Amino acid sequence: APVRYRMYLEMKSMFPCTLAAEEGVRYAVTVGVNEEQSRGHRNTVNEDHPESHARIEAIWKRMEEEGLVERLQIVRKFLSIDESELRATHSMEHVEGVSSTAGNTQTEINEWANGMDSVFATPLSSAAARSAVACSRQLAEWIAAGKIPSAFALIRPPGHHADGENPCGFCLYNNAAQAADAARIEGAQRILIVDLDVHHGQGTQRIFYEDDDVLYFSIHRHEYGGFWPNLVESGSMAIGEEKGRGYTVNVPLQETGCGDADYLFILSSLLLPIARDFHPDLVIVSAGFDSLIGDPLGRMELTPVGYSHLIHHLNAVGEGKMMVILEGGYNHSMSAEGAVQCMRVMTGEQPERLREMGEVKESTRESVLNTISVLLPHWQCLQQYATEEFRKKYPTPSAIRFEPPERDIPTANIEQEKFMRPEKREGVMGRVLRTVVVHGGRSHEEHDHPEGNSFEKKERIEMCIHRLSTLDVEMKEVAEWEEKKIIDWVEKTHSRDHVERLRSTKEMNDSDLFLLSREWGDSFVTRGTWRAAVTAVATTIEAVDSVFSPSSPFTSAFSLVRPPGHHSGRDTTSGFCFLNNVAIAAKYLLSLLPPSGRVLIVDWDIHLGDGTIDCLRDIPSSRCLYFSLHRSDEGTFFPVKKEEGGVDHEESEDGHVLLPLSGSIMGDAEYLAAIDRIVLPLAYSFAPDAILVSAGFDCLGCDPLGGYSVSPSTLSSMVSHLQAIAPLVAVMEGGYNLDSLAAGVEAVVKTMGGGRGGEGGRKRGRICPDAIHSLRITVDRCKEKFNLIQG
Structure with a gap:
């Protein structure tokens, strides 16, 4: 043993990787x-x-x-x-x-x-x-x-x-x-x-x-x-x-x-x-x-x-x-x-x-x-x-x-x-996993509850930027944008009446703002809401351009924005959301891709992105597919709508796959099972050219609106798997415990930027029977349409 140990020390001195790895390579x-x-x-x-x-x-x-x-x-x-x-x-x-x-x-x-x-x-x-x-x-x-x-x-x-x-x-x-x-x-x-x-x-x-x-x-x-x-x-x-x-x-x-x-x-x-x-x-x-x-x-x-x-x-x-x-x-x-x-x-x-x-x-x-x-x-x-x-x-x-x-x-x-020889590649490989975080600077601060009693607050962005500042990650601030281009894409997704009503808020008096906030119920509004919402859209489009421009060095981007968007429908404001960032980005992306190009949207926010489904009804399901993993509790959890689960057969041009979870408090075991049984086989079967993630972090533990116990490493694992399939843009949605939100964003951005995969130091627990039941229902409804999903 002593002789072998001396030999090991000699080997360590001649082999630099032992030191490089210890320094975090x-x-x-x-x-x-x-x-x-x-x-x-x-x-x-x-x-x-x-x-x-x-x-x-x-x-x-x-x-x-x-x-x-x-x-x-x-x-x-x-x-x-x-x-x-x-x-x-x-x-x-x-x-x-x-x-x-x-x-x-x-x-x-x-x-x-x-x-x-x-x-x-x-x-x-x-x-x-x-x-x-x-x-x-x-x-x-x-x-x-x-x-x-x-x-x-x-x-x-x-x-x-x-x-x-x-x-x-x-x-x-x-x-x-x-x-x-x-x-x-x-x-x-x-x-x-x-x-x-x-x-x-x-x-x-x-x-x-x-x-x-x-x-x-x-x-x-x-x-x-x-x-x-x-x-x-x-x-x-x-x-x-x-x-x-x-x-x-x-x-x-x-x-x-x-x-x-x-x-x-x-x-x-x-x-x-x-x-x-x-x-x-x-x-x-x-x-x-x-x-x-x-x-x-x-x-x-x-x-x-x-x-x-x-x-x-x-x-x-x-x-x-x-x-x-x-x-x-x-x-x-x-x-x-x-x-x-x-x-x-x-x-x-x-x-x-x-x-x-x-x-x-x-x-x-x-x-x-x-x-x-x-x-x-x-x-x-x-x-x-x-x-x-x-x-x-x-x-x-x-x-x-x-x-x-x-x-x-x-x-x-x-x-x-x-023998058969491999085909010559045309430079498709060679892109090292690399990400950029795109944000809108301080414009979101003008959209904050006047009494400071909303979970959707400016500190969400501040906490994330502070956490990301400790990483070796590129950050890009969107200070200016081409307004006509952004508004055009907003109006291709939302009705003109909805856009004009939201635009009018920037000149409303306090009384009218108060009345409109009461009308919209769960979406407070200020004179800064319009600018914050449009900046979020511009930031998300910039994130898309950062990845999909021809000479881009990035394989992914994270759009760090508020207000979130996935509850906002074509004519509606809901759940803190005014303009649907992901739906607008999906339509913009499809304009960049060839006619046969496909976009997959993966929504892991704990709430169903009902607005995204509504905004994409005019897009054929062969070109854009929406998947949501969310809490339902038999349709009683916000947005209080009883979805059927699986592929929507009633409106075949409005393709979406839903995995609604009900009953037990879900965590890593259930979300990892969803990755294996639904997310991966669905993604490979659909074969998208681009992936958009509605990245809501309210499924993480300790979130006051979520109630689940998913860990950041599970979300980073999902990103790691998705990155193999197509270039990816993640757009921040919910997440209202500032500590868990920042930890989740950090874990996801690390993985998007090439951080190693892995699920952390603990074995996953048992998958609860309620989740098994939900998985079976969704699998049964999807297995005929999607080749890799196993019944």
Whole structure:
């Protein structure tokens, strides 16, 4: 131990990332490479074998082409490992067998390898395998200790098929299992391993099959056992044993051609809900790129962009710490593209927008539901499915029994030059997540209750600006604007009578203002109201321009405004709102987009944005979709209107999806469930070009008008997920506890500006039955229209 500690101090002095991370570098991604050792590990029987050093070379070349090498912290030297570390996950016979290859002839090695499934080695392979383990362990230790935020292990040989007893499937030692062991020693209490390789990682599964501190989740081609490794344990029924029961999750894909829609469906239906319940300290991704389109062994159709979206979303769960480890991938150019896209996302870039994804395969839906049926007793987040109808339709599936064929993975006649290659990108990626906060200066101060007894007061903006001044975030004040342009867009959303009546308030006497305030009830008015409301609109349009102008460096903007807007209808003033900032911004945005362009509005204010629905009735639902997550209490909560929930079928051109919550006091568990079951699948199904957020912070704990207990980290998590889908503009709505409002704005702006995801230090609680009931209703009404929403 003392010797190892001295070696660690030496490594720390030569590796600047340990210091940089301690100084707060959020996206300092470390890439560990065992390039030199990898060269000696090859297949001497088949020199054209696709699992070769050429895989590392292709990825490295692509990294250089994309300018990533200069942006990443590269490590090529690792602390040496000893047999006791290897034996944490492998038997003595296993370790001795691999080690013996270093002193044997190639003929002896080939004889040894022939006794196993799809294994090859040379006298240099033991050193290569040890260096891969050393890299994996060291990066995991650094992440778990908080010395680096994330890492990519660019190593070979791969590892996830090697179990505790034998090498298998091109794998000698299990790198992911070794990384998990190192992280546990460093203090990580819960580790999630997500295996995206097209082949089931039976080795990793077996090593942790009885553990409850390592959750293994695999999405893999299975074809009812007809695809390698041809195992019963690769099916849905394998869920762990002893205290590890429920901590192994398999989603077997039963046909080829599964693409982005299938994988994102699995992500939102099963992976994210379970990951949030588990709340890992570290996420390890076994990154097999043989699940990508064009792979000769995988025959799936997941795109490199789709793969990077999975990485982005996984980085927003638990503590936001991630390690990606290279596994398979045998179309070298496509694997290189996949690896580079993942590295870009890990360095804080906005993922490239996904194009049309197609439909989720029925076999994928069946597999997900079969897996859910087995896991129902073990995960509370899945209780949304616990209905009598579901249990009848999806009884616990029986295992399919068969004898696996005795054959190696077929690798003959693989010619890289004939494979599908990734398309050239047109500069879509490369935008690092970056935000700007736009505000209207002091103009809002003229709109304040004369007696100071309103929750909607000027201190709301002052508190937020004070809080944001401590962040490294760009601020822009809108002091002047083109009045004709702004009023034109106001009048395209509100009736002229409404606009003129509001304009007239700037010259009213005190008596008339008092009478008008009484008429409007919950919306006090002063001679400064008109200017404050128009400034809020101008500020929001400036925020839109800040993101969507052709040369903009920003991927998002936050419009810090008051008065809020989402209760203001075409002809009405309500709920502190006079002009509907988000509805006006939506119409303005649609004018900037091509005719087929689409805008998604996500409203998380605790009150339904009834005004936004009213203002957008003249916009086809194919172009603008409104979603609201709000408190309803069976229609008795403001704005006291009993919505039906789900898609409005009565007015098909006025498309909106509502998730009304009633009964219990809702918090993080319910809002995170809404993200997984509704928000993400809805957003991906709609495929917007732009996202507007009605960002009301009255759902946060301690709000005097809200009464819920959502935490700021949950709202920042929602923003993190939405940022993967399209550029985003958030517009402030409600929020009346000054402390929680400022904390919420800070958390959201941090994430919009590239702050790491993650859900804070606490596991989410149980989803209350009332929320489960509401989710079921909305899902039932949406599942036919939106492809990725699971009934």
